[in-house]
Amino acid sequence: MNSIEVKIENNVAWIALNRPEVFNSFNREMALLLQDTLDNCASDSNVRAIVLTGNGKAFCAGQDLKEVTTPELNPGFRRILEEHYNPIIQKIRNIEKPVVAAVNGVAAGAGANIALACDIVVAVESASFIQAFSKIGLVPDSAGTFFLPRLIGFQKASALMMLGDKVSAEEAVNLGMIYKVFASDSFEVEVKRVAENLAQMPTLALGLTKRLLNQSMTNSLEEQLVLESDLQIEASSSNDYNEGVTAFVEKRKPEFKGN
Numbered sequence: 001m002n003s004i005e006v007k008i009e010n011n012v013a014w015i016a017l018n019r020p021e022v023f024n025s026f027n028r029e030m031a032l033l034l035q036d037t038l039d040n041c042a043s044d045s046n047v048r049a050i051v052l053t054g055n056g057k058a059f060c061a062g063q064d065l066k067e068v069t070t071p072e073l074n075p076g077f078r079r080i081l082e083e084h085y086n087p088i089i090q091k092i093r094n095i096e097k098p099v100v101a102a103v104n105g106v107a108a109g110a111g112a113n114i115a116l117a118c119d120i121v122v123a124v125e126s127a128s129f130i131q132a133f134s135k136i137g138l139v140p141d142s143a144g145t146f147f148l149p150r151l152i153g154f155q156k157a158s159a160l161m162m163l164g165d166k167v168s169a170e171e172a173v174n175l176g177m178i179y180k181v182f183a184s185d186s187f188e189v190e191v192k193r194v195a196e197n198l199a200q201m202p203t204l205a206l207g208l209t210k211r212l213l214n215q216s217m218t219n220s221l222e223e224q225l226v227l228e229s230d231l232q233i234e235a236s237s238s239n240d241y242n243e244g245v246t247a248f249v250e251k252r253k254p255e256f257k258g259n
Contacts, residue, residue, distance in 0.1 A: 003030035004037050005055065011048040011199040012192075013041045020056025025064040026110065028075055031084035038091040048258050049198040050095070051191060052118060053102040062109025062132060085110050085142040092117045093214055096207025098198045102191040103169070103178070108132045113144035116151065119210060121178040122194060123169040124187040129177065131161045150217070151177050202240035203258035 005016040015037055017024035024030075041047045054060055063080065067073045075083070092099050092114070101118035108130040115121050115129070131148070133140050140148075140161050149157040152175045160167065169181040182190040198206065208231045216224055235241055240256045247254035 002033070003027070004033045006037055006040075008044075008047060010196050011046060012195045013044070013047040013050045014195075015041070015050060015052050017052075017054040017060055019064075020054070020058070022064055022066075023058035023061035023106065024054040024056065024111070025061040026084060027064045027067045027073075028080075028084065031080075031088065035087050035091060038088070038095060042091070042095045042097070045258075048097060048200075048203045049195050050097060050099045051102050051195045052092075052099060052114075053104050053191070056105070058105040058111075059101075059103045059107040059115060059127065060111025061106060062111045065136075081141055085114070088114060089117050089143045093210075096210055097203060098206050098210070100191070100195055100198070102187075103127045103129075104187065106130065110142040113140065113142035113147065116147045116177065117143055120194065120198075122180045122182060122191060123172065123178055125169055125181050125183055127169040127181075129167045129169075129172055130164060132164055134162055134164045146217075148177070151175075200256060202238070202244060202254075202256040204238050204240055205235045208235055 001018065003017070003019050005018045007014045015034070017030065017034070019025060019027070019030060038050075041050050067075075068077070068080070098120065099118045101115040101121040103115050103121060103123035104127065105124070106128050107115045107123075109132040112129045112131060131140055131144060139145075144161070145157075148160070151157075152160075156175060159165070167175070167177065169178070172178045173181050180190075212224070212227060212231060215227055219227065239259050240254075243256060244254045
């Protein structure tokens, strides 16, 4: 059984973490396979949007603790971070295509922070998010200390990381941690609607928007204004821009190609 399942439909790559018997916790094999899958999605012109979700009851429970407590299996924390989680986060952020986290159940530890690194996070109403690191004497990783304070503020992020409180999907929406929560009976339909809508949009412009958001984390106002100008010029030279303007004038729905 592959630890990652992939299917491509209507220009959307559906990536499912597939170790449901351990709540999709990461071992080395799954981490490396997810990286390869993200690389393939980045280079595949048929993929214009990506959905990351989990099979079974959980989205992802973080690191498989059996791996790190079994001497012959344990890669060591430095390799786990530098070869597993850090590259996953960097690939999610650097793919100039929208990445949707469809959180179908508990997202804990690195699993929660991988979700929060995605461009749009939606969750089923029964899902939850847990910064579980403090429960076992660890610090948050997988860019949690980078993204969570920016999403919900320093004080709330500090409390969630130190106390390890469970956050419901509804509370996560209210905190500004995630975009939307959907009812269980409509979750798959709603995720499909969001993803296919993204895939039909001018995805070159969405990728440039993602680049702007990434740079806004560290740029000064002046640097960001310059980058906005540069990327707006790039976007305005695209076929999608010409199609969007033409469709607006002709009062019809545009047919974007992502170039």
